[in-house]
Amino acid sequence: MAIKDRKLDHLRIALNKDVQFREKTTWLEKVLLEYRCLPEIDLSDICLETEFLGRKLKAPIVVSGMVGGIAEAKKINKDIAKACEALGLGFGIGSQRAMLEDPKLTETYYVRDVAPNIFLAGNVGVTQIKDYSTDQMEQALDSIGADALAIHLNAAQEAVQRDGTPNFKGCLKEIARVARGLSRPVYVKEVGHGISFSVAKELAKTNIKAIDVQGAGGTSWVAIEALRSKNGFGKVFWDFGIPTASSIAECRKAFKGPIIASGGIRSGLDAVRAFVLGADLIGIALPVLKAQQRAGSKGVEQYLKRIIEEMRIALLLIGAKTPKEALGRGRLSL
Ligand SMILES: Cc1cc2nc3c(=O)[nH]c(=O)nc-3n(C[C@H](O)[C@H](O)[C@H](O)COP(=O)(O)O)c2cc1C
Known part of the structure; x- marks a missing residue:
């Protein structure tokens, strides 16, 4: 099946x-926050400004990569990016494989x-990076003006996808090659089934600069693939993966660099629970896409503003002036 058709299926x-x-x-609901009814903080003093891979963000949010390569992606990406520009947040595009295969599709990203x-983060799947030289990847990132590359790990998705490429042999070496060879920082993300302690430890031996956990509990990519398959193949793995809260704690133990908490983050309260466990930033995907579909760029801005407001309140309630102090x-x- 053509990449374009598959991407459209996923979106629909x-x-x-x-x-x-x-x-x-x-499992974020299992994080018991230490409520301070005497926070000794003025809400307006709470500072969410964060640095991520050399760039300043006004709040610790990087909208997770979703679309690219199909006509629908152009407006979606621009609407989300525009809202991120207005709020000073980070943004990732969807897998660049389609534009690596056909550069005419660059405009959709x-x-x-x-x-x-x-x-701005570019994106490519771990099973595909062996097909491209670092020069080709550098060019793909240049052509969209990306600051970094996110490599997505999606073993569970690829394994149940009927037209997937479930060959993960040598992937760690490939990640190391790209992380060493690119002029931009490279980080690694899952797609909603989580990253464990031992995988994070292996990743820590490479030159990657951050981990975006994309744990279980939010959007299930196995579910999307199972719903695509004619006979529901893969449904048994619907709930497979490491809950986001556990993945954050595991990655924090294994990796010293920045950690993005993601996969099922649905409120600013979830975000602060993640900061308590050691995350530095958060990522959100599907709810942002749904906000975009509802009301374009304004819808995304409104949705993310609410998350930011909730984040500020939750920090106040645990007596932390910054996400770092929440730890x-x-x-x-x-
Ligand atoms: C429609 C859609 C397309 C996606 N495409 C990509 C992709 O191309 N590359 C990637 O790394 N992740 C992709 N993802 C996964 C998200 O980045 C994220 O890891 C996942 O949806 C979990 O986050 P959530 O629970 O906030 O939705 C996609 C998600 C959605 C909903």
């Missing part, structure tokens, strides 16, 4: 079906005309 299913985990949650200042002000209680 994500928007029209319930593709969230069913029984497993992110290009957002620099509406978002000249945002932190340890609560615990995961299973």
